[in-house]
Amino acid sequence: MSTTAEPIARLIEAFSRLPGIGPKSAQRLAYYVLQSSDVEVEELAESLLCLKNSLVLCSRCFNVADKDPCSICSDPQRDKTVVCVVEKPSDIPPMERTSQFNGLYHVLHGVVSPNKGIGPDDLKIRELLPRLRDGEVKEVILATNPTVEGEATAMYIRQLVTPMGVKATKLARGLPYGSDLEYADDITLGQAINSRQGF
Amino acid sequence: MSTTAEPIARLIEAFSRLPGIGPKSAQRLAYYVLQSSDVEVEELAESLLCLKNSLVLCSRCFNVADKDPCSICSDPQRDKTVVCVVEKPSDIPPMERTSQFNGLYHVLHGVVSPNKGIGPDDLKIRELLPRLRDGEVKEVILATNPTVEGEATAMYIRQLVTPMGVKATKLARGLPYGSDLEYADDITLGQAINSRQGF
Numbered sequence: 001m002s003t004t005a006e007p008i009a010r011l012i013e014a015f016s017r018l019p020g021i022g023p024k025s026a027q028r029l030a031y032y033v034l035q036s037s038d039v040e041v042e043e044l045a046e047s048l049l050c051l052k053n054s055l056v057l058c059s060r061c062f063n064v065a066d067k068d069p070c071s072i073c074s075d076p077q078r079d080k081t082v083v084c085v086v087e088k089p090s091d092i093p094p095m096e097r098t099s100q101f102n103g104l105y106h107v108l109h110g111v112v113s114p115n116k117g118i119g120p121d122d123l124k125i126r127e128l129l130p131r132l133r134d135g136e137v138k139e140v141i142l143a144t145n146p147t148v149e150g151e152a153t154a155m156y157i158r159q160l161v162t163p164m165g166v167k168a169t170k171l172a173r174g175l176p177y178g179s180d181l182e183y184a185d186d187i188t189l190g191q192a193i194n195s196r197q198g199f
Numbered sequence: 200m201s202t203t204a205e206p207i208a209r210l211i212e213a214f215s216r217l218p219g220i221g222p223k224s225a226q227r228l229a230y231y232v233l234q235s236s237d238v239e240v241e242e243l244a245e246s247l248l249c250l251k252n253s254l255v256l257c258s259r260c261f262n263v264a265d266k267d268p269c270s271i272c273s274d275p276q277r278d279k280t281v282v283c284v285v286e287k288p289s290d291i292p293p294m295e296r297t298s299q300f301n302g303l304y305h306v307l308h309g310v311v312s313p314n315k316g317i318g319p320d321d322l323k324i325r326e327l328l329p330r331l332r333d334g335e336v337k338e339v340i341l342a343t344n345p346t347v348e349g350e351a352t353a354m355y356i357r358q359l360v361t362p363m364g365v366k367a368t369k370l371a372r373g374l375p376y377g378s379d380l381e382y383a384d385d386i387t388l389g390q391a392i393n394s395r396q397g398f
Contacts, residue, residue, distance in 0.1 A: 003274075003295050005265040007253045011246040017239065019231050025219060031289035032218050033250060034263060040216065041251070045244040047210040051232060052240070054206045064233060066204040075202075090230035096202050 008034065060131065062107040062124045064089045072105060079103045083131065084141040085157060087111055087150065091143065103141075106131065111149040112156055120156060128157070132166050139167045146173055207233065259330065261306040261323045263288045271304060278302045282330065283340040284356060286310055286349065290342065302340075305330065310348040311355055324356060331365050338366045345372060 002009055008030050016026035033041055057063070058070035065071065072078060072092075082103030086092060087110065095101050108123045120126075131137060140161050144150035158168040173191040175184055184192070201208055207229050215225035232240055256262070257269035264270065271277060271291075281302030285291060286309065294300050307322045319325075330336060339360050343349035357367040372390035374383055383391070 003271050004292055005254060005263055005269070007246070007250050007265060008263065011250050014243040014246040017243075018228055020224060020227065027289065027292055028219065029217055030250075031287070033247060034254070034288070038251065041247050044213040044216075045247040047206070047213040048232060048240050048244040048247075051206050051210050051229075052237065055204060055233070064204055064207065066206060070204070072202050088230070089233070090226065093203055093226055 061105045062109060062127065063092060063105055077102070080136050081138045082141065083128070083137050083139075084143050085128065085154075086143050087145060087153075095143070101141075103139075106140075108144070108153065111144060111147075111153040113149050123153075125157060125160070129160065129164070132161060132164050135165075137166055139169060142168055142170045144170075146171075260304045261308060261326065262291060262304055276301070279335055280337045281340065282327070282336050282338075283342050284327065284353075285342050286344060286352075294342065300340075302338075305339075307343070307352065310343060310346075310352040312348050319355060322352075324359070327356070328359065328363070331360060331363050334364075336365055338368060341367055341369045343369075345370075 004012070011030040011033065012023070012026045015021055015029045016023055018026075021029070033044075054066060055064050056066070056068050058065045058068050058073055060069050060073045063070050063072065067074075079102045082101075083106050084095060084101060084103055085106045085108060086095070087108055089107055092105055092107070095105075106124065106128050108125060110118055110123050112118060112120055112123065128140075132140070140157070142154035142157055144154045154168075154170055161168050172195065173188070174195055175181070175188060175192045181189070203211070210229040210232065211222070211225045214220055214228045215222050217225075220228070232243075253265060254263050255265070255267050257264045257267050257272055259268050259272045262269050262271065266273075278301045281300075282305050283294060283300060283302055284305045284307060285294070286307055288306055291304055291306070294304075305323070305327050307324060309317055309322050311317060311319055311322065327339075331339070339356070341353035341356055343353045353367075353369055360367050371394060372387070373394055374380070374387060374391045380388070
């Protein structure tokens, strides 16, 4: 029999189902909630419950958004000649934080993965093509993850878009900022050598 | 203007107020919630909302509990001759996990801290004394944290309980398991030397 009161144990259990939260963090969070104000706790619970009800998929880029079209697709300031293709909605905030990209996005909602039975038709790949037909888009950045499946998906899309006269690019591969050659993995270091840049 | 949809931004904000959760973790959690089942999300929200309503302080040990007296105080299997005094309710689960302690607890709900204006009367120290009066309790383990305030609080309580014929002990100080002498701080290493044990 556990000696922790059931409501605390239940919250610890619920927290520990979240990614990256182990039993110790979950316990710390639960006891933190215990001593926080009611307003704070209600705000977190409310945000959780409201999340899905108030979100839609943007019918152009398929990002999760509070309106359709989303704030990026409907922003006249964004560069409509470049579309950045990402695997999932959570890949967009890090891209935005760099301030290095001012184009539009297209969210695939996954990668081609024969092992998991996910083919191109299970993703939003077909939906990308009409966006490229009017000739406004000049470049598609295939920003899928640098994994086997991500690369394969990018390659597949490249074969579809290049015949349409759209340039396909991918994010540079190389050593991450602040890393140490000594600890770099072979593949990353190999790519960094092969893609070495003049400066 | 942020390009993240407001309901997601709101949940990220709520998550990032929790201890040990930075903006990146908060974002990861929010996007995880976005793709989890409604049942899972509701379970977390419910657990949060139910937490405080369904908890009371045990009137004997002052642990947070779902009933009064708590499951530890009302367990006939527990050793009623030893009381372990801890700073806060969240100190009890780690003690229990060791399986090395089978006595009762007493939760102070803080430490004496002149800087923060917290005196002995702001804690559950006075409430400890009646528990020691009938002579059943032989030992009080002062398991406050090994900090200046924790030690001072332990010392204060020791002065109250020893005249009552109750033995006061504290948790051993020394090197943590798995640590490396090279990286031990001076105080810990000094205490480990002074408390060296024959074996």
